[in-house]
Amino acid sequence: MKNLTKYWWLLLLGGIGYVVLGGLVMQYPLQAILGGTYYIAFSLLFIGVTQTIFGMMGDKDHRGSGFTLVMGVVDILLAIYLLSNPIASAATFVLLIGFWILFKGVVETINAFELKKLHNKQWWLSLLSGLALIVVGWMVAGNPVSGGTIAIFYLSISFYIKGFTLISSSFIMKRNKK
Secondary structure, X not given: OXXXXXXXXXXXHHHHXXXXXXXXXXXXXXHHHHHHHXXXXXXXXXXXXXXXXXXXXXXXXXXXXXXXXXXXXXXHHHHHHHHXXXXXXXXXXXXXXXXXXXXXXXXXXXXXXHHHHOOOOOHHHHHHHHHHHHHHHHHHHHOHHXXXXXHHHHHHHHHHHHXXXXXHHHHHHHHHOO
């Protein structure tokens, strides 16, 4: 852990990035939802193409190449659907945002207890951040019908929480640098 303290500034940059992203999401909510939808669609298209090619290159001895091929085709079809129906896809994206925030909260909570094991006195900041993200994620995923407004608000807040937690942690890490 001591070797990592010299990279305190990476946490600071990441924290600033999250805070800026939170502000952009709050300022441009529709663009954030549509941008996220397109990002997922193009990612799925790329992954689908690579999986399909990999699946077609497999031979009889390569177990799972047929499954990889099928998953690649499914990813391509899903990407085409998302790209052809961006508004319908945006509604699904709201649900994905909720689960993503929930997942980030669980990971942050687990990380807090790892920090506690390392006798980091600020471990509770990660715990607080993780629990807040779990609550926010649960609220968004549990109520996707309310639309993008609530999801965007909570997404923006989760970015702020994560950003300020990283910024705080970076200064603590800098102070502990020896």
